[in-house]
Amino acid sequence: MFTYEHILSFNELETILYQYIASNREKVIHMRARDLADATHVSPSTISRFCRKVDCEGFAELKAKLKIDLEMDKKKNIKSSHYTFAEFAEKAFEGRFEADIQEISRLAASSKSVIFAGSGSSGILAQYGSHYFSGLGKFSTYMSDPFFPVYDxxxxTTTIALSISGEHKHTVDLTGKLKKEGSRIVSITNNKDCALAKMSEINIAYYITEERHHYTNITTQLPVLYLIESIARNMHALLHSR
Structure with missing residues (x-):
């Protein structure tokens, strides 16, 4: 229920409130506003302002939304790794991604270098991708800082942008900077109806059921790993066929 925009808007005291509430949801739904104020050492007026910032009329509505979130979390079952692998493998074995893999491989092979862009878990895969591509003969690097100066x-170069939602602000901003300086842009996302896909010459959307646990996106990254390695291996074959 706390969005990225909400969190950015919090001042120091509101951030203390947010951190306490996010870590103690089951406890907070049974508290009075005064109890929460005492536990976090803030004033009741700070709690009222916080509630309005997160689109609640008051503390009672905030508690109601927290209770709904908790009940939804209890109903959610995390799928087995066999299910998530099978969901993607069926698409891969059908050859659904093959044409895009080949096209991105040709683009990467013809570039002097490859840049991987991503944040969070996608940033970890961006780092892996740059290492994997470099190991197969194409100098690659990764970037995750949207404030990194890009004036060149x-x-x-070809940029491969990674994001499950395709809407992560840091990744979108960084990709925009790279595109502005002339880099060719391709992306790997979970769906095509997103900002990154619209910025890209080529987009591979793998369409896996998204999963969240509390506030964390735990959607499997197996498809991204498969696609990175497939593109790299195809690129390597092209480089050595010349």
Whole structure:
């Protein structure tokens, strides 16, 4: 129930409130506003302002929304790894991604270097991708900082942007900077109806059921790992066929 925009808007005291509430949801739903104020050492007026910032009329509505969130979490069952692998493997074995894999491989092979962009768990895979591509003969690097200065001619690079939602602000902003300097943009996302896909020459959307646990996106990254390695291996074959 706390969005990225909400969290960015919090001041110091509101951040203390947010951190306490996020870590103690089951406890907070049984508290009075005064109890929460005492536990977090803030004033009741700070709690009222916090509630309005997160689109609640008051503390009672905030508790009601927290209770709904808790009940939804209890109903959610995390799928087995066999299910998540099978969901993607069926698409891969059908060859659904093959044409895009080949096209991105050709683009990467013809570039001087490859840049991987991503944040969070996608940032970890961006780092892995850059290492994997470099190991197969194409110098690659990864970037996750949207504030990193980008002032260079990147027309001979290909950027592979990674994001489950395709809407992560840091990744979208960084990709926009790289695109502005001339880098060719491709992306791997969970669906095509997203900002990154619209910024890309080529987008591979793997369409896996998204899963969340509390506030964390735990959607499997197996498809991304498969696609990175497939593109890299195809690129390597192209480089050695010349």
């Amino acid at each position: 001619d990147l027309r001979e």
